[in-house]
Amino acid sequence: MSELLTRTFLTALISGGLIAGVSLMFTALGETISERAGVLNIGLEGMMLVGAYIGFVGAYYGHSFWVGFAAGIAGGAFASLFMVVLCVRLGLDQIVVGIAITLAGEGITSVLQDTQFGSTYPRLGAPPTVAIPVLSDIPVVGKSVFDQPLIVYLGLVAVGAVSWIFRRTNAGLNLRAAGEKPEALDAAGVSVVATRSYAALCTGAFAGLGGAYLSIVGAGTFTPFMTQGQGFMAIVIAMLARGKPLWVVLGSFLFGISLSVATALQLAGINISTDVVNLLPFIAIMVALVAFARRSYLPPALALPYVRGAR
Amino acid sequence: MTGATTDTALSPETRPLEPIAPSHRFVSDALDVVVRSIVPVLLALGAGAILLLALGRDPITFYSNVWKGGIQLTAWQDSAIRAAPLLLIAVGLVVVFRANIWNLGYNGQFLLGAALISGLGPHLVASEPRWLALLLLFLVAGGAGAAWTLVPALLKARYETNEIITTLMMSFIGVGVANILIKGPFQDPSVNIPQTRVLPLNKMLPSIPGTRIHIGVLVALAAALLVHFVLTRTSFGLRLQILGANPRAARHVGVKVPRLIVMSFLVSGLLVGLAAAADILGTWGYVRANWNPAYGDTVIPFVFLARLNALAVIPFVVFYAVLSTGGDLATQQASLSTDFLLVLVALILLFMTVIEYLGRRRALGASYLTPGLQQALRSPRLRRRTSA
Numbered sequence: 001m002s003e004l005l006t007r008t009f010l011t012a013l014i015s016g017g018l019i020a021g022v023s024l025m026f027t028a029l030g031e032t033i034s035e036r037a038g039v040l041n042i043g044l045e046g047m048m049l050v051g052a053y054i055g056f057v058g059a060y061y062g063h064s065f066w067v068g069f070a071a072g073i074a075g076g077a078f079a080s081l082f083m084v085v086l087c088v089r090l091g092l093d094q095i096v097v098g099i100a101i102t103l104a105g106e107g108i109t110s111v112l113q114d115t116q117f118g119s120t121y122p123r124l125g126a127p128p129t130v131a132i133p134v135l136s137d138i139p140v141v142g143k144s145v146f147d148q149p150l151i152v153y154l155g156l157v158a159v160g161a162v163s164w165i166f167r168r169t170n171a172g173l174n175l176r177a178a179g180e181k182p183e184a185l186d187a188a189g190v191s192v193v194a195t196r197s198y199a200a201l202c203t204g205a206f207a208g209l210g211g212a213y214l215s216i217v218g219a220g221t222f223t224p225f226m227t228q229g230q231g232f233m234a235i236v237i238a239m240l241a242r243g244k245p246l247w248v249v250l251g252s253f254l255f256g257i258s259l260s261v262a263t264a265l266q267l268a269g270i271n272i273s274t275d276v277v278n279l280l281p282f283i284a285i286m287v288a289l290v291a292f293a294r295r296s297y298l299p300p301a302l303a304l305p306y307v308r309g310a311r
Numbered sequence: 312m313t314g315a316t317t318d319t320a321l322s323p324e325t326r327p328l329e330p331i332a333p334s335h336r337f338v339s340d341a342l343d344v345v346v347r348s349i350v351p352v353l354l355a356l357g358a359g360a361i362l363l364l365a366l367g368r369d370p371i372t373f374y375s376n377v378w379k380g381g382i383q384l385t386a387w388q389d390s391a392i393r394a395a396p397l398l399l400i401a402v403g404l405v406v407v408f409r410a411n412i413w414n415l416g417y418n419g420q421f422l423l424g425a426a427l428i429s430g431l432g433p434h435l436v437a438s439e440p441r442w443l444a445l446l447l448l449f450l451v452a453g454g455a456g457a458a459w460t461l462v463p464a465l466l467k468a469r470y471e472t473n474e475i476i477t478t479l480m481m482s483f484i485g486v487g488v489a490n491i492l493i494k495g496p497f498q499d500p501s502v503n504i505p506q507t508r509v510l511p512l513n514k515m516l517p518s519i520p521g522t523r524i525h526i527g528v529l530v531a532l533a534a535a536l537l538v539h540f541v542l543t544r545t546s547f548g549l550r551l552q553i554l555g556a557n558p559r560a561a562r563h564v565g566v567k568v569p570r571l572i573v574m575s576f577l578v579s580g581l582l583v584g585l586a587a588a589a590d591i592l593g594t595w596g597y598v599r600a601n602w603n604p605a606y607g608d609t610v611i612p613f614v615f616l617a618r619l620n621a622l623a624v625i626p627f628v629v630f631y632a633v634l635s636t637g638g639d640l641a642t643q644q645a646s647l648s649t650d651f652l653l654v655l656v657a658l659i660l661l662f663m664t665v666i667e668y669l670g671r672r673r674a675l676g677a678s679y680l681t682p683g684l685q686q687a688l689r690s691p692r693l694r695r696r697t698s699a
Contacts, residue, residue, distance in 0.1 A: 092664040100660035107653030114648035279487040
């Protein structure tokens, strides 16, 4: 009996943690890219919601999970277009525009969900998974960790790719320069605005994918405000990871697991208030911020618009 | 301008430095304020109308329903009541935003204050005289709001930790703690729904005679006046402004920056807490679990539109109070989710930044120009007259 309890507990903990963790990972990875380039995306929450809604609509009407993910990416990138035009191109306040994107994303997805699916509440089936041959046979953890939809493996590949781009390519160097010392990048003959625009678009695409994963794989449906602050958590994860994609993965799964503790405990029959458990990730972040406040690192040019020739 | 023809004959050096007469300047300044503040709102309402059309709703019916539900008959009193917490939060945000500090944790501060007073309220009003109980409850809510900003304030003051993140995280925690309090110690034992005990109607904030408007509205107005006085007429206000304009300069002129950061956070949290007191003690009388009106989110654009001026905030907040009170009816009639109002607010924010950009570019571009050209750009009518 107790073995059964731990098994259900562990499975729920890990699979729930992975669902929350993967969407956090995508979003935080996107935020890492734009933070490195000097763009602070407070509107991440809105981009995730737009991606989640459009991704769900794509998967529902396109009858394909891949259509859904592509639609989510497009939706997130579209939302970040406002960031690109208003903040990167015109140099408007990134925080104000970010708040606007969050509000607009929350409002518009809620209205659209209400008018389109408000009475039907359609659901998607479970996505097909790919089991890794030997590893998925490990008892207890094997099935929940190594039997995932293909997009999860692709996401891990993307993390490696971003890490490689940051360290080994010219594009990565430009990106970092845009956040560290945009004047130097400009002097080297590379457009700061273009570099930051691409970075912000990538962020939107990743946030949209994160949102789409949440709605398509995680919930199987879209509900208004379903991200529940994950966009803001992703910002914190990106800040604490100090621009290192591998740390982003670690942080995302840690916070993902702390998000799934509540459901896992309930499944295991331990009666603890969900309100208390839902607070854990935020308390963990505050503790991390208090403990590592001096060590969290942000690029010096973060959230500052670049004006050529300005002092 | 009668001297237009002689002006063109003078070389730029000998031209008077202020080519626009004072009366002109006053008019153009006033026009500037109107354009920058009201045009974004009109553009947003227009874009909202297009959005309504796209959703297959009639925008004229929608906006006339807003008028009906927000102004007509006695609906304006509901709008005034709605304005009280909005105004207090807006004024609280003005204080920190002036110092270029982002207190985005208003939801947690608000709900924590609301939960505390609706938990303590029934006991206090039963044992103390009404005025004392209400005063104490206002202080409790304000204190709770202020206390909840302390961690972000200290982190910002000591380690320059990004306060956007810390206040947001504290906000989520605050909302959660409020829910725990409502479902736990403050739960009304006589009902099954998770909510606090309801304050008796005759123990809530008294109304202004002849209306349903409670005196919380007057408290909010008084707070706006007081904050405006402090920000514009005292050294505290000046120091805040210096800190907001340039923290290095502030340190240079001897402002104790860490202390000022903590102070402005505390004042801001206090005002947000007072908003909770005005709302609970004046309007609701109890709090239900998972209730989160998120007043702060919707009030932010208007704080910016008012150029961080505590007096100018009042008309904007009143406008939004009407929009949201009437919007409840309008969205219901159009069978839309009330979250449509969030979209309108976001549109106002976006248009505001764009208008601001256009204004700034005009101001920046003008500084490179010779005075004659500058003036010609400023008022095209004048240019036509001089060239004729």
